[in-house]
Amino acid sequence: MATILIIDDDEQFNLMMKTALEVKGYEVETASNGREAKALYQNKKYDVIVTDIIMPDVDGYEVILDLRRMGMSDRTIAVSAGGRTAADDYLLTAKHFDVAVTFNKPIDIQQFREKVDEIIKNHQ
Amino acid sequence: MQEILYSNSPITTALSAWALLLTFFLPYILGKKTGIRQFPKAIYQLMLICIYWNTLSLVGSLFFSGPDFGTSAKIIFGLQAVAWIQTGNAIYHIAEHALHFKRLNFWRLLNAVGTLNVAVVTLIFCLKESLFTEFTIFGYMPFHDHPYFKIYAILFFVYVLPELILTIYKLLSKTLQTGDKDAAQINLYMAGTFIFFTTLAFIFDFLIPISCDFNINGRHPLFLQWNQYATIFLAILCGQYFTSISFKNKSSHWLMKSLFNQLSDCIFTFQSDGKISSSNPSAQLLFRKSDSEMKMHHIRDFIPNLKFENEILMENMKVQINDELHSFCVSLFKYRTTLTTYMWLLLLSDQTNSLFYQQRIKTLNRQFADYKKDLIRYQDRLDNSEKKFKEQSNFSSTLINALPFQFWSKNEQGVYTTQNIMDIKSRGNLVQTTDSSESITDREKQARNSGVSNICTTYENDHHEKISEDEANNLIFNNKTVYIYNEQFIPIIAEKKPYKIIGLKQDITEQKRLERERDLLSEQKRIHSRLEDLGTMLGGFAHDYKNSIGAQIGFCELAQETLRSVPTDDIPEKKAKTIARAAELIDEANKAANKAKDSVNQLLSAIRNEASIAPKPMVFSPFLIIEDVVKKVQLTLPSNIHISTENIDKDLKIKCLPAALDRILSNLANNAIFAMKDTGGTLTFKLERTELEKKLVLPFSETIEPGVYAKFTIADTGTGIDSGTLERIFSPFFTTKAPGEGLGLGLTSALRLLKDSNAHFTVHTTLGEGTQFNLYWDLATEKTEDA
Structure with a gap:
């Protein structure tokens, strides 16, 4: 059973993504920011890590860069609702940091699941 | 016979x-x-x-x-x-x-x-x-x-x-x-x-x-x-x-007698036995005897020790006359009066007199020498004063010619007495002339007649004709040339009215223009900043809103998915209808949520791209922004850091958003100060016109085409940037925070703004020595300004 880590400070969106993936039978863990997430992904290997970018304390870029250093860029999905500028800007930056895929909020759940499946398949 | x-x-x-x-x-x-x-x-x-x-x-x-x-x-x-x-x-x-x-x-x-x-x-x-x-x-x-x-x-x-x-x-x-x-x-x-x-x-x-x-x-x-x-x-x-x-x-005798009478020396004639036969008036005066009294005397009565045997010439013979000791030069001659008789002639030159005159001459000579000395002293003093006066006038003429404004002075009658070069260049040589009475302003009259110093602002059009302030404002609004001057009339207060006056006329056109530009820039920045605040607020709002909407949409889809997964065969028709109805309702909710998402996106794009609200790039003098930034930065500047603004070219103009430049410079300055916070150092701003003859190709930055640019330099003497960080900096829109440090998105947004403004940058860094950012900005031409 594949394990997925979802990092998002918005509880409901976090829950929504968790639900959408749990329905598909994945084991899903959540964190509300980069700091919590780091505690998790340093001790456990996840098949897919989904992270928001703008978060308090430690943001998504740090997570992405951290994961890149761990060689897990291809298991990382960046999700952003944007901020003062368009979400595309953040996601473009994320792409430059070699994340596997990015999603604009609100996300297309089908596509999201497909991408997760695809990453898991690619690593089997 | x-x-x-x-x-x-x-x-x-x-x-x-x-x-x-x-x-x-x-x-x-x-x-x-x-x-x-x-x-x-x-x-x-x-x-x-x-x-x-x-x-x-x-x-x-x-x-x-x-x-x-x-x-x-x-x-x-x-x-x-x-x-x-x-x-x-x-x-x-x-x-x-x-x-x-x-x-x-x-x-x-x-x-x-x-x-x-x-x-x-x-x-x-x-x-x-x-x-x-x-x-x-x-x-x-x-x-x-x-x-x-x-x-x-x-x-x-x-x-x-x-x-x-x-x-x-x-x-x-x-x-x-x-x-x-x-x-x-x-x-x-x-x-x-x-x-x-x-x-x-x-x-x-x-x-x-x-x-x-x-x-x-x-x-x-x-x-x-x-x-x-x-x-x-x-x-x-x-x-x-x-x-x-x-x-x-006899005629010779008469001539001789006349001469004797005129002589100031004493002359006696006496016979061979010493009996005086004649004397001249000088002798009579000296011995206080009349001519007839004289004749009754013997020559030895007057000159006791005179020996008249031979002709003699004697210097310095002392003779006591009425208690006064006289010293004579004595000449004794023998002369024949007839063929057989002769007489003596005694000539007494009073040396006392000549001594007295010699003394007098000496005194006069001394006095003359004193006067001459005095004269020389006065001459010296005069020369000195003249020299001082010359120096003073040279000094003042140099000073008034060096003044950065027009200077003139008029005497009590209103006649021009002095003009500096600037005034002569502007109005021609007016020295020794007067202004016509109607062209003299009330303020000048007030200064001349009441001794009140006056200062006022005057306006002139491009033909240097005086115009009112309203006309001037109108012309400025229409982008026409207007010269603005500060005119000052200073009376030189003396005992009597009217007074001499000094006039100063300072061209403040450029100053006023800069003031206007500064006002405009700050207005622009104010608008920009308000819009930015609004954008930030909306951005935050949109972020949260999208999260909520995203969750809602997601849940809606998940709900429908759930409903769709309910097996329809074993459900009564009524129930199935109810489930279908719920699915429809969820679909409506989903649609409404999607609509809300679109609205937020529209709002965001409106704020980002709406040309009508956003400030337009404008042509301005960038040194004003540098001044602003320096002022702003100095408020929180650590004491170990100095700011140097040496080479600032104030004539350069660029076209961009003043607020963007402000943001870029502020960020770079803050980064530089951050880099020096421990070591201290100097933050240097430069602004120069530079001409690139070749393409400038550098690592980490885009190629800069040849051309003329306004080159900004922001240099620090801080720690420098290591190559790893430098690489990240030049990754487009990369941003990071060093652990525990608040670098944030500043540099990223700065670089994005640079890109938006079609400007370029290079960076030079040496670890331990400092970092220097050079920004290349296209120069604004007049044409650009008109457009």
Whole structure:
């Protein structure tokens, strides 16, 4: 059973993504920011890590860069609702940091699941 | 033929009587003619001889005339012959006196011998006449005939003639030698008449008797007779001669006297015994005696120790006069007053006086020297003042010419007295002219008449015509040229009104323009900042909103998915309808959520791209922004960091959003300060015009095309950036925070703004030395500004 880590400070969106993936039978863990997430992904290997970018304390870029250093860029999905500028800007930056895929909020759940499946398949 | 000694002719008797008469009148005639009372001794002698001679002649003619003459006639004749001898001697004597010859004893001897000889001859004639008549020599008797004539003729030739000839000779030679015209004339006349009378007497007495062989109408001619007549005339002549000469001397004497009277030196004349005969006024004044009182004194009364034996010249003779000790320079001369008398002349030059004058001259000289010194001092002072004045005026003219505004001054009458170069360039040379009364402003009048300093702002259009502030604002609004000046009228307060005034006219057009630009920029930044705040707020809002909407949409889809997964076969139709209805409702909710998502996206894009609200890029002077940034940064600047803004080109203009440039510079500055926070250092801003001739290709940055740019430099002397971080910086829109440091998105947004503004940048960094960012901005041209 594949394990997925979802990092998002918005509880409901976090829950929504968790639900959408749990329905598909994945084991899903959540964190509300980069700091919590780091505690998790340093001790456990996840098949897919989904992270928001703008978060308090430690943001998504740090997570992405951290994961890149761990060689897990291809298991990382960046999700952003944007901020003062368009979400595309953040996601473009994320792409430059070699994340596997990015999603604009609100996300297309089908596509999201497909991408997760695809990453898991690619690593089997 | 019998000789006769005295003629018995009445004519001769009458002539003799007449001649005798004449001799008595002789002194009178001479005195009358010459006005001289005293003659030399020789002239009186000659007169006496004439009287004596003619008396004897008359006596002889009256009592002893006729061919038979006895011893008495012979004696009288002999006595007459003595007179004859004496005449020659006397005449020569006069000549000697007049011509200043020394009298020789030879002539006295000759005179005596002659007289003695005549006496002997006469005695012989009386006692033994035959001694002559019978005198035989070589068988010939020379004195047999006319023994008296011959013997006395010999005596004449021996004793008289030489003296007469010598007199003539002396007169002539003197005449030829003298340079004095008057004396020459007198001498010549004298010599001529002397020769005439002598020759006449000689002819009558000797030549005629000899030539007629001693027979004139059967009678023996007289001899010796004519000579006595001639002697009278010679006597007159001698008197005249003497008086002529003495008259000449008299005029000299008068001249001398006048001179003496004028002299400041004392002059005394005194006789040989020392009795004063005359004194000049100076002498009278000195000794306080009148002329007549003087004459009663002896010269030794005044000068006790004077010895008058020789002519002397003596310096520094001390003489006490009325308790005053005088020192004289004494000159004593001897001078002749007549042929025989002389007098002394004493000349006293008062050295006391001359000493006094010398003293006076010394004092005057000293005073003169003092005055001269004073004069030199005054001249020096004058020179100094002049020099100072020149320096001062040079200083002030340099100063007023160096003033960065127009300067002029007017005197009390309103005439221009000074203008600096700037004023002359602007208005032409107005020195010595006045402004027309209507062109003088009230403010200037106020300064001149009331002494109130005034300052005001004036406006001129592009033709330098004065315009009002409203017109100026209108022209500025229409982008027309307007010159703005600060005009100041400063009175130079003095005792009296009206005053001199100084005018200053400062061109503040550029200053005002910069002020306007600054105002505009800050307005722009204010708008931009408000929009940014709004954008930030909306961004935050949109983020949260999208999260919520995203969750909602997601849940909606999950709900429908769930509903779709309900098996429809074993559900009653009514229930199935209800489930379908729920699915429809969820779908509606999903649609509404999606609509809300679109609205937020539209709003966001509106804020980001809405041209009408967002500030437009504008052309401005970027140094104003640098100044702002420096001001802002300095508020929180650590004390160990200095800011240097050395090379700021204030003429450069670029086109962009002022707020963007502000943000970029602020961020770079903050980063630089952050880099130096531990070490301290200098943050340097530069702004220069730069021309790239080649493409600028650098690592980490985009290629910069050749061209002209405004180049901004922001350099620090901080830690520098390591290559890893540098790489990240140049990854497009990379941003990171060093652990625990608040770098945030600043640099990213700065670089994005740079890109938006179509500007370029390079970075140079050396670890431990510092980092330098260069920004290349396209220069705004006039064309760009117009567009």
